[in-house]
Amino acid sequence: MTSRLNGHATAPPGSEHREPAERLPHAPEPLLSELSVAGREGQHLPAPDVPASGLPDAGLLRDGLPLPELSEPEVVRHFTRLSQLNYAVDTGFYPLGSCTMKYNPKIDDEMAALSGFAGLHPYQPAETVQGALRLMWELERALAAITGFAAVTLQPAAGAHGELTGMLMIRAHHLARGDTRRRRVLVPDSAHGTNPATAAMCGYEAVTVPSDARGNVDLTALRGLLGPDVAALMITVPSTLGLFDEHMLEVTAAVHETGALVYGDGANLNALLGIARPADLGLDVLHINLHKTFAQPHGGGGPGAGPVAVRADLEPYLPLPVVRRRPDETYDLDYIRPHSIGQVRAFGTHFGVLVRAYTYIRLLGGDGLRRVSEAAVLHANYLRAVLREWYDVPYDRPCMHEVLLSGRRQKAQGARTLDVAKRLIDYGFHPPTIYFPLVVDEALMIEPTETEAKPTLDAFIAAMAAIAVEAARAPAVLHAAPHDTPVGRLDEASAARQPVLRWRRADAPALAGTAGASAVGTAKA
Amino acid sequence: MPFVPTTDAERAAMLARIGARSTDELFEVIPPAVRFPALDLPPGESELTIARGVRALAGANRPAADMACFLGAGAYHHYVPAAVRALTSRGEFLTSYTPYQPEISQGTLQTTFEFQSLVCDLLDMDVANAGMYDGSTALAEAVLMAERITRRSRVVLAGGVHPEYRNVVATYVAERGTELVTGDVAVVGGLLREAEPADLLDEQTACCVVQQPSFFGRISDWAALRAACDRVGALLVMVCNPLALGLLKPPGGWGTDIAVADAQPLGIAMEYGGPWVGMMATREKYVRQLPGRIAGEAYDAVGRRGYVLTLQAREQHIRREKATSNICTSQALLALHATIYLSLLGPDGLRQAAESCYQYAHYAATEIARLPGYAVLTPEPFFHEFVVRGPDSPEALNRRLLAEHLLGGLPLGRFYPALADCALYCCTEMNTRADIEKLICVLSEQS
Numbered sequence: 007m008t009s010r011l012n013g014h015a016t017a018p019p020g021s022e023h024r025e026p027a028e029r030l031p032h033a034p035e036p037l038l039s040e041l042s043v044a045g046r047e048g049q050h051l052p053a054p055d056v057p058a059s060g061l062p063d064a065g066l067l068r069d070g071l072p073l074p075e076l077s078e079p080e081v082v083r084h085f086t087r088l089s090q091l092n093y094a095v096d097t098g099f100y101p102l103g104s105c106t107m108k109y110n111p112k113i114d115d116e117m118a119a120l121s122g123f124a125g126l127h128p129y130q131p132a133e134t135v136q137g138a139l140r141l142m143w144e145l146e147r148a149l150a151a152i153t154g155f156a157a158v159t160l161q162p163a164a165g166a167h168g169e170l171t172g173m174l175m176i177r178a179h180h181l182a183r184g185d186t187r188r189r190r191v192l193v194p195d196s197a198h199g200t201n202p203a204t205a206a207m208c209g210y211e212a213v214t215v216p217s218d219a220r221g222n223v224d225l226t227a228l229r230g231l232l233g234p235d236v237a238a239l240m241i242t243v244p245s246t247l248g249l250f251d252e253h254m255l256e257v258t259a260a261v262h263e264t265g266a267l268v269y270g271d272g273a274n275l276n277a278l279l280g281i282a283r284p285a286d287l288g289l290d291v292l293h294i295n296l297h298k299t300f301a302q303p304h305g306g307g308g309p310g311a312g313p314v315a316v317r318a319d320l321e322p323y324l325p326l327p328v329v330r331r332r333p334d335e336t337y338d339l340d341y342i343r344p345h346s347i348g349q350v351r352a353f354g355t356h357f358g359v360l361v362r363a364y365t366y367i368r369l370l371g372g373d374g375l376r377r378v379s380e381a382a383v384l385h386a387n388y389l390r391a392v393l394r395e396w397y398d399v400p401y402d403r404p405c406m407h408e409v410l411l412s413g414r415r416q417k418a419q420g421a422r423t424l425d426v427a428k429r430l431i432d433y434g435f436h437p438p439t440i441y442f443p444l445v446v447d448e449a450l451m452i453e454p455t456e457t458e459a460k461p462t463l464d465a466f467i468a469a470m471a472a473i474a475v476e477a478a479r480a481p482a483v484l485h486a487a488p489h490d491t492p493v494g495r496l497d498e499a500s501a502a503r504q505p506v507l508r509w510r511r512a513d514a515p516a517l518a519g520t521a522g523a524s525a526v527g528t529a530k531a
Numbered sequence: 532m533p534f535v536p537t538t539d540a541e542r543a544a545m546l547a548r549i550g551a552r553s554t555d556e557l558f559e560v561i562p563p564a565v566r567f568p569a570l571d572l573p574p575g576e577s578e579l580t581i582a583r584g585v586r587a588l589a590g591a592n593r594p595a596a597d598m599a600c601f602l603g604a605g606a607y608h609h610y611v612p613a614a615v616r617a618l619t620s621r622g623e624f625l626t627s628y629t630p631y632q633p634e635i636s637q638g639t640l641q642t643t644f645e646f647q648s649l650v651c652d653l654l655d656m657d658v659a660n661a662g663m664y665d666g667s668t669a670l671a672e673a674v675l676m677a678e679r680i681t682r683r684s685r686v687v688l689a690g691g692v693h694p695e696y697r698n699v700v701a702t703y704v705a706e707r708g709t710e711l712v713t714g715d716v717a718v719v720g721g722l723l724r725e726a727e728p729a730d731l732l733d734e735q736t737a738c739c740v741v742q743q744p745s746f747f748g749r750i751s752d753w754a755a756l757r758a759a760c761d762r763v764g765a766l767l768v769m770v771c772n773p774l775a776l777g778l779l780k781p782p783g784g785w786g787t788d789i790a791v792a793d794a795q796p797l798g799i800a801m802e803y804g805g806p807w808v809g810m811m812a813t814r815e816k817y818v819r820q821l822p823g824r825i826a827g828e829a830y831d832a833v834g835r836r837g838y839v840l841t842l843q844a845r846e847q848h849i850r851r852e853k854a855t856s857n858i859c860t861s862q863a864l865l866a867l868h869a870t871i872y873l874s875l876l877g878p879d880g881l882r883q884a885a886e887s888c889y890q891y892a893h894y895a896a897t898e899i900a901r902l903p904g905y906a907v908l909t910p911e912p913f914f915h916e917f918v919v920r921g922p923d924s925p926e927a928l929n930r931r932l933l934a935e936h937l938l939g940g941l942p943l944g945r946f947y948p949a950l951a952d953c954a955l956y957c958c959t960e961m962n963t964r965a966d967i968e969k970l971i972c973v974l975s976e977q978s
C-alpha cells in the first residue's frame with residue numbers, strides 16, 4: 007500500500023533515472039517515504055498467546071495505513087545520517103544567547119534511564135514510588151534554596167508553561183483579595199515573546215515598558231504605567247540584554263507599592279547561582295528553565311521543564327498535585343487543595359528532566375553552582391572585553407552570563423548580522439542568537455556558558471575578528487556563507503508562501519496559497 | 532572541576548583583559564545586602580558517589596515495567612525497540628537545540644518534517660505541527676484554537692474524555708469566560724453509559740471534544756456526532772490513542788477538525804509521567820491557527836532540498852501577545868522517539884501491536900467477567916482497557932496484587948465518585964497469558 011509513497015524517491019547524484027519534474031540536484035538525505043519499499047519490516051512482534059476474539063465492525067476499523075516500510079538497518083542508517091547533519095554541544099561551541107547551551111554531564115542521562123525511574127507508571131500507588139517522590143521533594147527544596155523562595159512546583163513542562171502557571175497564580179492571588187480591577191501586565195521592551203503571549207493567554211492586556219539608555223527598565227516610565235489596574239510586571243533577571251538592572255530593588259519596590267506582583271522570568275538564572283537569590287531581589291514568582299541552567303541536553307528543541315518558585319503566601323495556589331512529606335518521612339501526592347489553580351498538565355511532571363536536574367545539582371553542590379555562575383559571567387565579560395574592538399557593544403558595562411553585540415558597524419559596510427552568523431558556520435561555530443532582543447539593531451546575543459575552556463573562547467574570538475575584517479574588505483564572502491554545509495541558505499520566504507508541511511503522496515496535492523511571514527532565524531527559546 | 536574547565540591561570544588572564552581585579556568585581560551591580568548568599572545545599576561530590584545515591588532512589592521504587600502491569604489510563608507500557616534508544620541517544624540529536632540555523636540543523640528539521648508527515652498519515656489529517664508538551668496540553672490548545680476559529684466560547688467535553696485532560700482544559704480556559712459542559716457518565720443495567728455529546732450541543736458551541744477509545748476503553752461510531760456538529764457549526768475535536776490507530780478508523784475518517792494524541796505509546800518510556808509529546812493535527816484551512824513549531828520544505832539557491840521552521844507569523848517570538856500560543860520549548864527529542872518507532876514498526880508492525888493489545892484485553896476481560904462477584908462495565912466494542920467492578924475495594928485488591936508482583940487497574944473513585952468500587956484495567960502486547968492467569972488467580976481468591 008505504500009508503494010505510492012515512492013513516487014518522489016530522490017535519485018542519487020549521477021543517476022540517470024531522475025524524474026524530469028524534480029527541481030533538486032540532490033537532497034542531503036532522502037525522506038523515509040522515499041526509502042520505503044512495500045513488504046519490508048523493521049520490527050516483528052510475537053503473536054498473542056491467547057484465544058483470538060473477533061474484531062470490532064469494519065466500520066470502526068481503518069482502511070489502510072500509509073506508513074513507510076523499512077528494515078531496521080535502513081532505519082538506523084537514515085537517522086544516523088540525519089544526526090550527522092546537526093551541529094550540537096557534543097560536537098562544538100554553541101553560544102546561542104539566552105539558551106544556555108552548556109555541556110551536560112552524561113551521568114544525568116544514565117540516571118534518568120534507570121528502570122527504577124523510566125519504568126514508573128504515573129498512577130502507581132505511592133508506596134511503590136517512594137524514591138521518585140523523595141527525589142522530587144528534595145529537588146523542590148534545592149530549587150527553593152537556590153532561588154530563596156518558600157515553595158516550588160515541578161509541574162510545568164517548559165519555561166512558557168511555567169509563565170502560564172505563575173501568572174495564573176498571580177491572578178488567583180488578586181482575585182482572592184477581591185481585587186478584580188487588574189487587567190494589565192507590564193512587560194519590558196527587551197522581553198522574550200513568551201512574556202506578552204503568556205499575559206494574553208491569562209486574559210491580560212500586555213503593556214510595554216521601555217528600557218533606558220543603560221539597558222535598565224526605565225524607572226520613570228515604569229512608575230507612570232503602574233496603577234490599580236496593573237496585575238504584575240514580568241521581568242527577566244538578569245535581563246535579555248545580558249544585564250543586571252542597576253535599580254533592581256527600586257523596580258520591585260515600585261511595583262509592590264501599587265499592590266502588583268513581580269513575575270520573574272528565570273531563563274537567565276545561570277548568572278545568579280550563589281550570586282543572588284531572586285526572592286531577595288523582590289521577585290514574588292519565578293520560573294526556572296531546568297533545560298538551561300540545570301543541564302538538560304535540549305534534544306533539538308526540548309524537552310525542558312519550567313518549575314515555578316513562589317513566596318510563602320502564594321503557596322496555596324500551586325498547581326495539582328503537590329508532593330508532600332509526611333511526619334513518618336514517607337511521601338505522597340496531595341490532590342486536595344481547594345485554592346489551587348488546578349492541573350496544568352496530566353500525569354504530573356517531566357520526571358525524566360527532573361532526575362537529570364537533581365543529579366546535576368548534587369554533583370555540583372552549593373559551591374560548585376556558584377563557580378558555574380562565576381565562570382559563565384567571566385567568560386561573557388572576556389568576550390565583551392575583546393570583541394568590543396571589532397563590534398559595537400550597545401551597553402558597555404559589565405555584563406552577566408551573556409554579551410550583547412550589535413552588527414551595525416558591519417551593516418554599514420554591507421554585511422548584515424545574518425551574514426556574520428552564517429559566516430561563523432564556515433569557521434566551525436554555531437552562531438549566536440541574532441536579531442534578539444528586538445530593541446537593539448542587528449543584535450548578536452552571545453552566551454559562552456561556563457563549560458567552555460579559554461582556548462575555545464579564543465578561537466571564537468579569532469573567527470569573529472576575522473569576519474569583521476572580511477566584512478570591511480570583502481563582504482561578498484559573507485553573503486555567500488555558509489559555504490560547506492549540506493544545504494545552503496534556504497528560501498524561507500517561498501517556504502512560507504507555499505508551505506509544504508508533509509511529504510507528498512500521489513493523491514494528496516501540496517498545500518498552497520497559505521500566506522505567512524518569514525522570520526530570519528531569530529529568537530531564543 | 533569537571534564541568535568548569537577554566538584554570539586559575541586562565542581566569543587571571545581573562546580578568547586582566549577585562550580589567551577587573553577579581554571575579555567578585557564583576558558582580559558589583561548586585562545590591563551588596565543580597566550578594567553572594569550561602570546556598571543551603573550539600574557540597575558537590577564525585578560522579579561515583581552521586582550515582583550511588585541516585586541509584587538508591589531508583590531502587591526504592593517498584594517500576595511498573597518490572598511487574599505484570601495492568602495499569603493504563605493514558606500512560607501505557609509498550610515495547611520500545613532497541614534501535615529507538617540507540618538512535619535517540621546520539622549526541623547530535625540529544626545536545627542540539629531549536630533549529631534556528633537550518634544549514635547546520637537539517638537532522639532535526641527533517642526528522643520534524645517526517646514526524647509531521649507520519650502524524651498526518653496516522654491520524655489521516657491534512658497538517659500537523661511539530662508537537663506539543665503532551666496530549667493534555669495539546670487538547671487545551673485545541674480548545675483555544677476552536678474558540679479562535681469559531682469565535683465562540685462554549686465547549687462540550689464528553690464524559691469519556693480523560694478526566695485529567697478535562698482538568699487541564701479547565702485550567703487553560705479559567706480566565707477566558709469559557710463555558711465548559713461535561714457529559715455525565717452513569718452505570719445503567721450493569722454497563723457504563725455516557726451521555727450522548729450530540730445532545731449537549733447548541734448554536735453557541737465552539738467545539739465538541741470526544742476521545743477514541745474513551746477513557747473507559749470504549750470504541751464509538753462518531754458519524755452521527757459529526758453531523759450534529761455540522762448542524763450547529765461546532766468543530767469536532769478528537770483525542771485518540773496513536774497506537775490504537777494501527778487498527779481503528781483514524782480521526783480524519785470521522786471528519787475530525789482538530790485531532791490530538793499523546794505519542795507516549797509510540798516508543799516513549801512511561802517515565803513517571805513525562806517527558807512525552809503531544810500530537811496535534813488539523814484541516815488545511817486551519818493551519819494558520821495551529822500553535823507551536825512547524826517545519827516546511829525549502830530549497831537553497833542551487834536547488835537542494837532542505838527544511839526550515841515556517842509559518843512563524845503564528846508564534847510568540849514574532850507576534851508576541853497576538854500569537855496563537857505562548858509555547859516555545861518543544862518536545863523534539865520525544866517526537867524523534869515516535870518517528871523512529873513508527874519507521875521501525877511500519878503499517879504491519881503497528882497493526883500487530885494494536886491487535887495484541889486488543890486480544891490480550893479481551894481475553895482478560897472475558898476471564899474476569901467469569902469470576903463470581905466481578906463484572907466488566909465497559910460495553911463492547913472496547914480496545915485495550917475496560918472497567919472492572921469487583922467484590923472488594925480496588926485499593927485493597929491492588930495491595931493483594933502488588934504482593935504477587937502484579938500492578939492492578941486504576942481505582943476510579945478519585946475521578947468518578949460513583950465508580951469508587953471500580954478500577955480501569957489495561958492490557959498491552961507486554962502482557963502474556965501467564966500474567967493474565969496469575970491476575971485471575973489473585974482476583975478469585977477470597978479477601
